[in-house]
Amino acid sequence: xxxxxxxxxxxxxxxxxxxxxxxxxxxxxxxxxxxxLGALVMGLAGANPVTAYGTMISGALGxxxxxxxxxxxxxxxLGCALAIAPCFKMRFWNIGAEGQITAGAIAASYFALFxxxxxxxxxxxLVMGLAGAxxxxxxxxxxxxxxxxxxTNETLFTLMMNYIIIGVxxxxxxGPWEGRKGSQIIPxxxxxxxxxxxxxxxxxxxxxxVLVVFMHVYMNHTKHGYEIAVIGDSINTARYAGMNVGRVxxxxxxxxxxxxxxxxxxxxxxxxxxxxxxxAGGVGFTSITVAWLSQxxxxxxxxxxxxLAVLSKxxxxxxxxxxxxxxxxxxxxxxxxxxxxxxxxxxNYRLIFRGAGRKEARHG
Amino acid sequence: xxxxxxxxxxxxxxxxxxxxxxxxxxxSTPADESKPADAQPPADxxxxxxxxxxxxxxxxxxxxxxxxxxTYNFIxxxxxxxxxxAASGITVDWVVKWNVGEDSGCEDANIELAEDGCDLIINNxxxxxxxxxxVAPDYPEIEFIACTNQASWGDNLDNTHNAFANIYExxxxxxIVAGMKLQQMIDEGEISESExxxxxxxxxxxxxxxxxxxxxxxxxxxxxxxxxxxxxxVGSWSDATEEANAASALADMxxxxxxxxxxNTTPATTAQSxxxxxxxxxxDMISVAPEASLIGTRINWAxxxxxxxxxxxxxxxxxxxxxxxxDMDAVVMTDLNEAIAAPGTAEKLAEVEGKLRTGDLxxxxxxxxxxxGKALESAFALDTDGDFTPDSxxxxxxxxxxxxxxxxxxxxxxxxxxxxxxxxAF
Numbered sequence: 001x002x003x004x005x006x007x008x009x010x011x012x013x014x015x016x017x018x019x020x021x022x023x024x025x026x027x028x029x030x031x032x033x034x035x036x037l038g039a040l041v042m043g044l045a046g047a048n049p050v051t052a053y054g055t056m057i058s059g060a061l062g063x064x065x066x067x068x069x070x071x072x073x074x075x076x077x078l079g080c081a082l083a084i085a086p087c088f089k090m091r092f093w094n095i096g097a098e099g100q101i102t103a104g105a106i107a108a109s110y111f112a113l114f115x116x117x118x119x120x121x122x123x124x125x126l127v128m129g130l131a132g133a134x135x136x137x138x139x140x141x142x143x144x145x146x147x148x149x150x151x152t153n154e155t156l157f158t159l160m161m162n163y164i165i166i167g168v169x170x171x172x173x174x175g176p177w178e179g180r181k182g183s184q185i186i187p188x189x190x191x192x193x194x195x196x197x198x199x200x201x202x203x204x205x206x207x208x209x210v211l212v213v214f215m216h217v218y219m220n221h222t223k224h225g226y227e228i229a230v231i232g233d234s235i236n237t238a239r240y241a242g243m244n245v246g247r248v249x250x251x252x253x254x255x256x257x258x259x260x261x262x263x264x265x266x267x268x269x270x271x272x273x274x275x276x277x278x279x280a281g282g283v284g285f286t287s288i289t290v291a292w293l294s295q296x297x298x299x300x301x302x303x304x305x306x307x308l309a310v311l312s313k314x315x316x317x318x319x320x321x322x323x324x325x326x327x328x329x330x331x332x333x334x335x336x337x338x339x340x341x342x343x344x345x346x347x348n349y350r351l352i353f354r355g356a357g358r359k360e361a362r363h364g
Numbered sequence: 365x366x367x368x369x370x371x372x373x374x375x376x377x378x379x380x381x382x383x384x385x386x387x388x389x390x391x392s393t394p395a396d397e398s399k400p401a402d403a404q405p406p407a408d409x410x411x412x413x414x415x416x417x418x419x420x421x422x423x424x425x426x427x428x429x430x431x432x433x434x435t436y437n438f439i440x441x442x443x444x445x446x447x448x449x450a451a452s453g454i455t456v457d458w459v460v461k462w463n464v465g466e467d468s469g470c471e472d473a474n475i476e477l478a479e480d481g482c483d484l485i486i487n488n489x490x491x492x493x494x495x496x497x498x499v500a501p502d503y504p505e506i507e508f509i510a511c512t513n514q515a516s517w518g519d520n521l522d523n524t525h526n527a528f529a530n531i532y533e534x535x536x537x538x539x540i541v542a543g544m545k546l547q548q549m550i551d552e553g554e555i556s557e558s559e560x561x562x563x564x565x566x567x568x569x570x571x572x573x574x575x576x577x578x579x580x581x582x583x584x585x586x587x588x589x590x591x592x593x594x595x596x597x598v599g600s601w602s603d604a605t606e607e608a609n610a611a612s613a614l615a616d617m618x619x620x621x622x623x624x625x626x627x628n629t630t631p632a633t634t635a636q637s638x639x640x641x642x643x644x645x646x647x648d649m650i651s652v653a654p655e656a657s658l659i660g661t662r663i664n665w666a667x668x669x670x671x672x673x674x675x676x677x678x679x680x681x682x683x684x685x686x687x688x689x690x691d692m693d694a695v696v697m698t699d700l701n702e703a704i705a706a707p708g709t710a711e712k713l714a715e716v717e718g719k720l721r722t723g724d725l726x727x728x729x730x731x732x733x734x735x736x737g738k739a740l741e742s743a744f745a746l747d748t749d750g751d752f753t754p755d756s757x758x759x760x761x762x763x764x765x766x767x768x769x770x771x772x773x774x775x776x777x778x779x780x781x782x783x784x785x786x787x788x789a790f
Contacts, residue, residue: 065479069472174568174599180752181777182570185466187750188494271468274494278465316472320459320480 011352023347030343031336038332045328052318056329059317060310066317068200072271074309075201076101076263079208080287081294081301082215083259086252088288089219089296090228094253096143096158097260098284099165100136102277104261105268106169107135109186109275112193112268113177121192128193129207129265136261137254139165144253148246162284169277177275188273195270202270209302211259216298228252260284289337311336417677418455419484422477424470426489428462431602433627433646435462438488438511441665448670454677466491474499478506484676486669487511493526500524507676511665512572514773516684518748525682527668528772530689532579533720534661536727537697538643539583540716541659541709542621545641547588548706555620557590563614563640564595565607565624565631569788573597573625575767575774579727580623580643581783586732587712593783594619602627608634615640622656632657641704648698658705660698667692687772690721726764733780743778745770 039049060070080097087094108128115124143157172178172186179187195202219225227248231238238245263283268275290308294300315329423442427435446456459480461473470492477485478499486509487496493510500508500521509525510516516526546560562584566573581593594617596610608630611622615638622635622642632649635642636656642649644660668686675682688694697717700710719725730740743765744754757770767776779785 063479065475069475072468072472180570180747182568182573183490184568185491185494267468273498276467278467281465281467313472316461316476319461320476326463 007354009354011354012349013352014348015350018347026343026346027340030339034336034339037335037339041328041331041335042324045324047318047322047324047328052322052324055318055321056311056314059321060313064200066313070306070309070313071201071205073312074305075204075208075270076267076281076283077287077290077308078301078305079204079211079263079266080260080283081290081305082208082211082298083256083263084287085215085291085296085298085301086219086225086228087256088291090232090249090252092144092147092249092253093155094140094143094158094256095155095285095288096140096161097256097287098280098282099158099162100140100257100260101264101267101280101284102162102165102169103139103257104132104136104264105275105279106165106172106264107131107261108265109177109189109268112189113186116190116193119192124192125195125269128269129262132261132265133258134261136264137258140253140257140260141250144250148249162280166277166280169275169279173276186275189269193269194273195266202266204266204270207262207266211262212298212302215259219296219298224248224251289341293337293340308333416453416455418457419673419677420457420459420480420482421673421676422474422480422482422485423458423460424464424473424477424485424487424489424492425460425462426464426466426492427602431627432629433602435488437646437662438665441663441669444664444666445669445673448666449673449677452674454674456673464492466495468495470495471498474508478503482506484673485509486672497521497524507672507682509672512773514685514771517746517771522681522684525672525684525686526772527672527686528768528774529663529665529668529694530687530768531661531663531695532575532727532767532774532776533689534663534695534697535576535580536583536720537713537716538623538659538661539580539585540587540712541700541705542580542623542641542643543584543586543588543591544706544709544712545658545704546584546591546621549620550588550590558592559618559620560588560591561617561619562591562593562621562623563611563617563619564593565610565614565622565626566595566597567601567626568599569597569785571777572774574778575776576625576645577623578733578776578778578780578783579767581780582727582729582732584621585782591782594786595783596786597788598626600626604628604630607631611635612638629653644698650699650701654701655704657701659700662696662698664694664696667694685772687768690717726762726766728765728767728776730760730764733782735778735780737781740765740778743776745775 042049042052059066061067080101084094084097108131111124111128111131115127119127139161143154143161146152146157147154173184177186179185195204197203198206219228227238227243230241230243231245231248235245264279267279272279286308290301290304293304311329311333315326318324318329319326425435425438429436429439442458449456459477459482461477464470464473466489474485474496484507487493488511490512493513493515496508496510497515497519500523504523507523507525509527512528513526516524542562549555550557550560562581564577566577577593577595584591594614596614598606598610600606607624607626607628611631611634614622615635620640622631622640624631624645627646629649629652632642632644632653636653640656641658642653642656643658646662648660649657667688672682700713702710716725740760743759745757745759747754748756754775759766759769759775765776768774
């Protein structure tokens, strides 16, 4: 009896091999739970939750024009989630995608602003895309190099790099690339430097879908992908197997940065048709959530980024039609993400209550 | 297994309880609120006749009304216009989008409002215009307004508009209040003639700002001939800390009067703590700095909103480029702080305001200022080839530079003698 008291009220135990249907029960349950919590929040804000959810869905998917806008929001999220997936698989915490997007956008904008008259449109766009990829890749290579050489902390390093590159854009906006004096606005790109539209949305959506397939193959069916997985599991094993860990890190970060740079090119050329300091707009961080929720599965990312885009566009419509502040929708999105990420905990661990412990143990 | 089912069942129980709570709590009041919004659009399409018209107007704001400055000033205009229009039988159904960025999010906001059935969409920030122009061609039946910007005269679209106010008139009057105070201080021996220095906190070296502080300075010099001015740019339209730092630095350099073209009230409070005087912008700042703030000036958007919405309601076209000042009360002065203003200020203000209204007085009278020692004889107003340098329309004629005459957005961007730019990096 006496040692019974020393056992904490709740203990955690790792569980493995939960049956598939149970896993999905928990996942669906958590989404349901999140929606109900969200309904509570909406109720407190003074909106009828049923109408509100209906408005969100119809606002995001109800009309052709709405779907186009939703897709436009999803494109950079998906692209950037694909970019950071290999880093996270390798357990290299790249939270600098924001800066890598910005670096790519700067390089692409340079050609858009100063080469638009000299190159035919398709060549110009290709050059912009390549320049974006190169700039994003090099920007990402810097922290990777320091990590490989001197084992610096990549989380802090990549984060700090964001602020530097965003500062560079601010300088360009107010200085050499400024349009009307004092306006802090870089002029809109020439028509030739804007991504053409396919089905009403800039064709960045096609580029990211191609990247989905590429990333799936790269991660699962190539030697590079295998090396990344091994390093992610254990650096020592990778070394023992004769892999050059530093080189793989730098190579992977370059690839990750390059894809982020392409996203930067897509956003600057396709969506904004100009460059400004908010070009990444938090995508570099939100996409981390997308990548985790998809468990680094490239195809799952399509769905998750779509879901987030629906929520985001739906929130805008909610504000327009029902005058619900967008911050309320942010809260609801937050609850949903929290529950979805949180339920993985219950899938991987089980709670053992005091007293029940012994019985459980005998069964186990 | 049994445990799992039990857990599942209890979860469902909890959830359904939450559902009842959530549903029940939300249903009661808000349903009434949401219904009129849903019900109104069909109502307006049905009722065409003169009385009881409804116009649905979208307003896209860069901030929200809590800024107590730029966006708040628009909301004031919105409310005053709504009231005035209600009196003439026009109901305005507003849809406001807050905190929209100057990026493709602005394009989305314009599409969203257009799809929601707005008849008129107002973009309140300068940087919104390029994104508005991407949407306007797709909705020719909807009127689009970009406040403070300038593309409408050259974009070949009939449904785009620009609007601004002759805020330089208000600045000039505020300058007179400041100048009279400085002259009083000189006359009473508090400062010497050469110590009458104004410090100006500007956002950027942007035409709107330059035009503003030049007119302010000319107003002050018209009543205090020995005055000079220093301008410090802060590199942001709204950065409370930087604005306070700039005001503080200016006061330390010997400026005894502070004014500003930036969104926050911190220059006013800094002026008060430094023991110098202040004149404000966008809002009455006397409440935050009663011992320093003399007067403020602001754009009153109500007359324009009223005009534009009424035109839309009547199915008439309206000016593509609108700019008025004191003549239509589009520029107003906030209350004069009689307790600290120089004696006779109110009378002088009334006199000059009368002259501005009738056009007897030109703010940018070329006989009142020089540039590098010479009188201004020629300056262009408009940029027609897109290189951001004015190249067309002579603005100097009849003895004055005509500001906001060829387009509503200010274009006076010259540096006159007597005003020292401390930094022009922005």
